Amino acid sequence: MNYLNRHVFPLLICYLFLVPLPAFSAMDYAKQVLIETDFSNRDLKGVTFNLTNLRRSSLAGSDLQGASLFGAKLQEADLSNTNLRDATLDSAVLEGTNLTNAILEDAFAFNTHFKDVIITGADFTNVQIRSDELRQLCDAAEGINPITGRETRATLEC
Template identity: 80%
Template sequence: MFALLASALLFFIPVFPGIAAMDYAKQVLIESDFSNRDLRGVTFNLTNLLKANLSGSDLEGASLFGAKLQEADLSNTNLRDATLDSAIFEGTDLTNAILEDAFAFNTRFSDVIITGADFTNVPMRDDVLNGLCLAAEGTNPVTGRNTRETLGCN
């Protein structure tokens, strides 16, 4: 009897799909700590992440369109397939970050640390690319790719 009742209850309990991606769009998250987290698919569009810590996090497929990431720590992050268009990276630490297949055509990079970063298949304007090549060095410990080579530096 108990088994019959339990299976009847399970039938009426709704099944929820996986937890939906979080939406932090248009928020002020200055100095927030998002380090070492699963942030796949999260939305940070137009969010102020000044001095935020996202180090070691998985941001694959995340959208950071127009995000302000000045002096933020994105070292050792996975930014594969992320939308970074119109984001501001000034004084940002991208050490060993993986940006493979990210969209960053109108992204502003200024005084960034990109040692060991992997920019494979990331479309960028020539002026931005030339600036990044000046700071490019190292090899990404996960992908084994040289930063200068992933940027196509001469």
Template identity: 70%
Template sequence: MARRTTAPSRPGGQAPFWLISLLTLALALPLGWLVPSPALAAVDVAKQVLIGADYHGQDLRGGTFNLTNLRDADLSGSDLQGASLFGAKLQDADLSNTNLREATLDSAVFNGTDLTNAVLEDAFAFNTKFTDVIIDGADFTNVPLRGDALKALCAVAGGTNPVTGRRTRDTLGCS
């Protein structure tokens, strides 16, 4: 009887099991080394005194400014989407042209704060104090506010937000 010197052929020309296993393993390995990591982690300056700090035009998405004193700070043109400013003191701060979408502003103090053309869509600001603020062109879409804060904001509301195209009074639901 003659001996075979070649491997038996597989039905349908399938690859050997060990090759399929190797390819499956290679595809299952994490590819994290191919994806670049972010240059900077979200800023965390909770409970700091940052009077007069200059953060204008910066990417501060997801940053933490809880209980931070930001009096006279310049945050104009910054991206603060998803940032937490819980209990922050923002007296006379410049937040004009900022993206505050989905930010936590609860218990923050906005006294003399400039929010011109800021987008606060879906921010949480129920217990936020607004006194002598400038809100021309600010967008408050879906922002929960206490009745007294809403009344004070409607008294000074005007303009249309250049990013969203929404009138400030409409976003506040002013009558």
């Protein structure tokens, strides 16, 4: 026992502190069918939902900063009060999606399809959106984001 304490234990301690441990990576839900799943009020920073079916799912109040929702199906999903800063929404389908008070600042959404979305109080600062989609969003734009204090119409440059 004395040998273990004198020789093995110090080596074990050195190993634990000097050998890098694998980094924990964000969750990957790519290409899954997650219809009506509850992801509300969660820390989902950097999570991958690429090509995922999230129809009628709730992500309300979640932190999705830097998340990738490329090509995600978000029809009738609840994204109210979400942080979507720096998120990738390119090629995602948002039809009947609730984006009330969401923050999409610096998100990538150029080829995103928006139809009948609720965007009251949403912040679209620095989000590049196709002109045909932008016209539709401007028609529905109203309110002020309670976190950023920015007017939805102003952030869309309507």
